[in-house]
Amino acid sequence: MAASTPLAAHRILIMATDGFEQSELEVPLARLREAGATVDVASLDTAEITGWDEDDWGDDIEVDLKIADVDIDDYDALVLPGGQINPDLLRVETAAIALIKGFAAADKPVAAICHAPWLLVEAGLAKGRRMTSYKSIRTDVANAGADVVDEAVVVDGNLITSRCPDDLDAFCNAIITAVAAAVAHAD
Numbered sequence: 001m002a003a004s005t006p007l008a009a010h011r012i013l014i015m016a017t018d019g020f021e022q023s024e025l026e027v028p029l030a031r032l033r034e035a036g037a038t039v040d041v042a043s044l045d046t047a048e049i050t051g052w053d054e055d056d057w058g059d060d061i062e063v064d065l066k067i068a069d070v071d072i073d074d075y076d077a078l079v080l081p082g083g084q085i086n087p088d089l090l091r092v093e094t095a096a097i098a099l100i101k102g103f104a105a106a107d108k109p110v111a112a113i114c115h116a117p118w119l120l121v122e123a124g125l126a127k128g129r130r131m132t133s134y135k136s137i138r139t140d141v142a143n144a145g146a147d148v149v150d151e152a153v154v155v156d157g158n159l160i161t162s163r164c165p166d167d168l169d170a171f172c173n174a175i176i177t178a179v180a181a182a183v184a185h186a187d
Helices: 020-033 085-090 093-103 117-122 135-143 164-186
Strands: 011-013 038-043 049-051 058-059 076-079 110-115 153-156 157-164
Touching: 011 020, 011 093, 020 038, 020 049, 020 058, 020 164, 058 110, 076 093, 076 164, 085 117, 093 117, 110 117, 110 164, 117 135, 135 157, 153 164, 157 164
Parallel strands: 011 038, 011 076, 076 110, 110 157
Antiparallel strands: 049 058, 153 157
16 A cells, blocks of 8 residues: 555545534545545535635535435544534434444544534543543533543544644544554454
8 A cells, every 4th residue: 555545445434514614624535535535425415515614604515425324334434524503513413423423333433623522422422531622612522521631633542533723734644544543453
């Protein structure tokens, strides 16, 4: 396997809906594809979803499949972009929370940035874990039982969390490392 494509032949799922933080979906999508992974975007339906870019609506992203149609066995990791709107809408969706729980139960990497750790809280994954998040939800994450720290990226077992778009480089690197390690361990 070439060093420039450490994730060749591996599949990663990004789950999002309208209001995702534009950079927190687009940067991992591009970086993971550059690393050789096939990356699919799942949402509540197959219509395009619209990002939030700083202080207004951003660009549309094509959706590959419905969250309800995802087969966890087809993927090596799950990425959850933040933004205030996106995780708040997804955390009340039974299929979205079930998907997160399924990836966690399969011990596959689950990566959440910014406000997306709300989804980890809703899925019951925060208790006893070391995590970070956007500063405005750190109390929520701590109240769910996590040991919350202020670091660019935190890896605790199969959970990867980051604070904000400034941390995207560290976040993407941690995902690539975790997927490569998980895949190597499975072989």
